[in-house]
Amino acid sequence: MCIHGGAARPATARDRAAVVAAALAVASCGGDSSTAPATGTFLPESVFAAQCAAPRAGTDPATGLAYPDQPGSVLTENNWLRSWTHDTYLWYLDVADADPASYASPSAYFPVLKSTGLDAAGEAKDRFHFTYATSVWEGLSQSGLQAGYGASWILLAASPPRDVRIAYTAPGSPAAAPSAALSRGARVLAIDGVDMTSGSDVATLNAGLYPTAGSSHRFTILDSGATAPRTVALVAQDLVETPVPTVSTFAGAAGGIVGYVLFNDHIATAESELVAAFTRLRQAAVSDLVLDIRYNGGGYLDIASEVAYMIAGGVTQGRTFELQQFNDRHPTINPVTLRPIAPTPFHATSLGYSTPAGQPLPTLGLARVFVLTGATTCSASEAIINGLRGVGVQVIQVGSTTCGKPYGFYPTDNCGTTYFTIQFRGVNAAGFGAYPEGFTPQNATSGTMGVPLPGCAVADDFSHPLGDPAESRLAAALALQAGGACPAPTALSARLLRGRWLADGIVAKSPWQENRILDR
Amino acid sequence: MLVAAAIAGPAGGPAMAAGDVAAPAPPSAAPACAGDPTRRPATLLAGSAAQASLARAVAQLLGAAPPALAPDALVGSDALVVERTASGVAASDGRGTGIARPEVFHLVVVDRECFLVHDTDDRAARLDGDGCVPRGGAGR
Numbered sequence: 001m002c003i004h005g006g007a008a009r010p011a012t013a014r015d016r017a018a019v020v021a022a023a024l025a026v027a028s029c030g031g032d033s034s035t036a037p038a039t040g041t042f043l044p045e046s047v048f049a050a051q052c053a054a055p056r057a058g059t060d061p062a063t064g065l066a067y068p069d070q071p072g073s074v075l076t077e078n079n080w081l082r083s084w085t086h087d088t089y090l091w092y093l094d095v096a097d098a099d100p101a102s103y104a105s106p107s108a109y110f111p112v113l114k115s116t117g118l119d120a121a122g123e124a125k126d127r128f129h130f131t132y133a134t135s136v137w138e139g140l141s142q143s144g145l146q147a148g149y150g151a152s153w154i155l156l157a158a159s160p161p162r163d164v165r166i167a168y169t170a171p172g173s174p175a176a177a178p179s180a181a182l183s184r185g186a187r188v189l190a191i192d193g194v195d196m197t198s199g200s201d202v203a204t205l206n207a208g209l210y211p212t213a214g215s216s217h218r219f220t221i222l223d224s225g226a227t228a229p230r231t232v233a234l235v236a237q238d239l240v241e242t243p244v245p246t247v248s249t250f251a252g253a254a255g256g257i258v259g260y261v262l263f264n265d266h267i268a269t270a271e272s273e274l275v276a277a278f279t280r281l282r283q284a285a286v287s288d289l290v291l292d293i294r295y296n297g298g299g300y301l302d303i304a305s306e307v308a309y310m311i312a313g314g315v316t317q318g319r320t321f322e323l324q325q326f327n328d329r330h331p332t333i334n335p336v337t338l339r340p341i342a343p344t345p346f347h348a349t350s351l352g353y354s355t356p357a358g359q360p361l362p363t364l365g366l367a368r369v370f371v372l373t374g375a376t377t378c379s380a381s382e383a384i385i386n387g388l389r390g391v392g393v394q395v396i397q398v399g400s401t402t403c404g405k406p407y408g409f410y411p412t413d414n415c416g417t418t419y420f421t422i423q424f425r426g427v428n429a430a431g432f433g434a435y436p437e438g439f440t441p442q443n444a445t446s447g448t449m450g451v452p453l454p455g456c457a458v459a460d461d462f463s464h465p466l467g468d469p470a471e472s473r474l475a476a477a478l479a480l481q482a483g484g485a486c487p488a489p490t491a492l493s494a495r496l497l498r499g500r501w502l503a504d505g506i507v508a509k510s511p512w513q514e515n516r517i518l519d520r
Numbered sequence: 521m522l523v524a525a526a527i528a529g530p531a532g533g534p535a536m537a538a539g540d541v542a543a544p545a546p547p548s549a550a551p552a553c554a555g556d557p558t559r560r561p562a563t564l565l566a567g568s569a570a571q572a573s574l575a576r577a578v579a580q581l582l583g584a585a586p587p588a589l590a591p592d593a594l595v596g597s598d599a600l601v602v603e604r605t606a607s608g609v610a611a612s613d614g615r616g617t618g619i620a621r622p623e624v625f626h627l628v629v630v631d632r633e634c635f636l637v638h639d640t641d642d643r644a645a646r647l648d649g650d651g652c653v654p655r656g657g658a659g660r
Contacts, residue, residue: 139588140585140602140603141587141602142587142590142601143602145589268601268622268624352624353621353624354599354601354624356639
C-alpha cells in the first residue's frame with residue numbers, strides 16, 4: 001500500500017507470493033538464502049522474501065489468499081531486511097553493513113538498518129523507522145473509529161514533570177457531556193489516583209489516557225483558569241472522529257471575509273467534510289482563509305492535494321502537487337510499484353474517499369493562505385504548505401515549527417511483520433522538498449528551526465477554544481490578514497521530545513502508541 | 521487493494537430484480553445496480569438486528585476479517601467508510617503516514633430488503649433482520 005502517495009499499488013502478501021516465485025528462480029541460479037552474503041555483496045531481496053523462522057499458515061484475511069510464507073530462519077529474515085534496505089532505503093549509503101548473522105531476531109536487526117546521521121539542525125536524520133505486527137497493520141475499522149472519551153490529549157511534557165492537557169474535545173462525546181464538561185486547556189493532574197506530574201505507575205497513566213472501549217477511569221482535572229481541581233469519571237466508547245469539526249467565517253478588520261477551517265486528520269471521511277466546508281466558504285465569498293492544521297499529523301496525500309486545489313484553484317491546473325524521489329538506484333522507476341515515477345497532481349475532482357469520485361471540487365481561488373501550525377503538523381499537512389508554495393501561492397504561517405517529514409514509505413510485510421523504512425522524499429512543482437526540520441515562522445526565536453515562512457511565532461493558547469477569534473494563533477492570523485504586524489515573539493520554552501526540540505507539545509490520538517508516550 | 525472472496529457480478533450488468541439478490545442467510549454477495557430506480561438509500565436503527573449483521577456483511581464483501589465498527593455505524597448516514605485500522609496510528613504519532621485507499625459502502629433498500637453495496641464493484645450483501653429504514657427520495 002502506498003504511504004504518503006496513496007495512489008500506488010498495495011504491497012500485500014499477495015505480492016509476496018509473486019516475489020517468492022521470483023526468489024526461487026533466482027535462488028536456483030546461484031543465490032543462497034541460507035547463509036549471510038559477504039560484506040558489501042547484496043543479493044536481490046526476492047532471494048530471501050517470505051522465508052520465515054515461524055511461517056504463517058492459512059489465509060491472509062486482508063487478501064483472501066494463502067500466506068506466502070515458507071520455512072526459513074531468522075537469518076533469512078535478516079538477509080531480506082538487509083537486501084531490501086540496500087535496494088529501497090532512501091539513505092542506503094548511510095547504512096553500515098552490519099552482519100545479519102550477528103543479530104538474534106529481525107526486530108533486533110531492523111533498528112540498525114537506518115541512517116545514524118544528523119541533519120543540518122543536529123537532529124537525527126531518520127526519525128521514522130518502525131514496525132508493526134502485520135495483523136495489526138492490516139486490521140480494518142470504520143474510518144476514524146477509536147476507543148476513547150472524545151478528548152484529544154496534548155503532551156506538553158511526556159516525561160516528569162509531565163504536563164498533559166486537553167487539546168480539544170468532540171461534541172457529543174463522554175468528555176464533552178455535562179457530567180464531565182471537559183474542555184480545551186484542562187490539565188490532567190492524576191488518573192486513577194496516580195499523579196500525572198511525577199507518578200511512576202506509567203501503565204496506569206497510559207491505560208487511562210488510551211483506554212479500551214467500555215473501560216472506566218477517574219481523572220483529576222484542573223480546568224483552564226480554575227484554581228481548584230475536580231474529579232470526573234469517564235467511560236471510554238468507540239467514537240468516530242470528525243476530521244473537520246469547525247468551519248466559520250469572520251469579517252476581516254480591513255475588509256473582506258475570512259474563512260476558518262479546522263482540519264485535524266487526513267482520513268477518508270475528511271474528503272466529504274472538506275467538500276462541504278469549502279462549498280460553504282465559497283458561497284460566503286471568502287477572500288482569505290485560515291487553515292488550522294496545528295494538530296493534523298497527515299494521512300492521505302491525495303486529500304492534501306484536494307485541499308490545496310480547493311484553496312488555490314486555477315493556478316494549480318496541470319501542475320505537480322508532489323513528486324516522489326527515490327534513492328539514486330531508482331531515478332525513473334518506482335522500485336515498489338515498478339511503474340514510472342509520476343507526480344501527484346492537484347486534484348480538481350473528488351477521488352471517492354468519502355465523496356463519489358469524479359465530482360468537481362469547490363475552490364476559493366486564493367493567492368495566499370494562512371496556516372496555523374504546531375509540532376504535530378506533519379507529512380500530508382506539510383505537503384499542503386509545500387505544494388502550494390511550489391505553484392506560487394503565498395503561505396503565511398502562524399504557530400510553531402512543523403514536524404518535518406517530507407518523506408514517505410511503502411509498508412512492507414515479511415513473515416508477519418510490517419516494516420516502515422523511508423523510501424522516498426516528496427518535492428513540489430518547484431523541485432523543493434528539503435524541509436526535514438519542518439517549516440518555521442520567520443520571527444521564531446526558539447525550538448527547532450525549519451524552513452522560514454512569512455508569519456508569526458505564536459504559542460498554542462489553551463485558554464480559548466479552537467476557532468475562537470480571540471485564540472492567540474487565530475487572532476494573530478486575523479491581525480496579519482488585516483495588515484497588522486506579528487505579536488511580540490512568544491518566549492516558547494523548547495523541550496526535547498523524541499529527539500526534537502519542540503516549542504509546543506505533541507497531540508496523541510491513538511491508543512496504539514501508549515508505551516512510547518510517557519517515559520519514566 | 522483487498523480481494524473479495526465472494527463472486528463478483530459483471531460490471532454494468534442487467535438491472536437487478538429483487539429476486540436476484542434475495543439469497544438465504546447468511547448475507548449474500550451479488551451484483552447490485554447503481555441505476556436501479558427501486559434502490560433507495562437507507563440507514564440503520566441503532567442496536568437493530570440488521571446492524572448486528574453489518575460487520576459480517578462488510579467482511580463478506582471484502583473477503584476479510586470483520587472490521588471494527590462504531591455502535592452507530594450507518595445510523596445517521598447511508599455511507600460507511602472502512603480503512604486500515606492503523607490510520608489512527610499513522611496520522612497521530614507525528615509520522616503522518618497514509619494508508620491504502622478506503623473501502624466505501626452504501627446502504628440501500630430494494631423492495632423492502634436491505635443491502636450493503638460496495639462502491640468499488642457494486643456488489644451487494646443482504647443484511648438480515650429488522651432495523652433498515654429507507655431515507656426516502658429517489659435512489660442514488
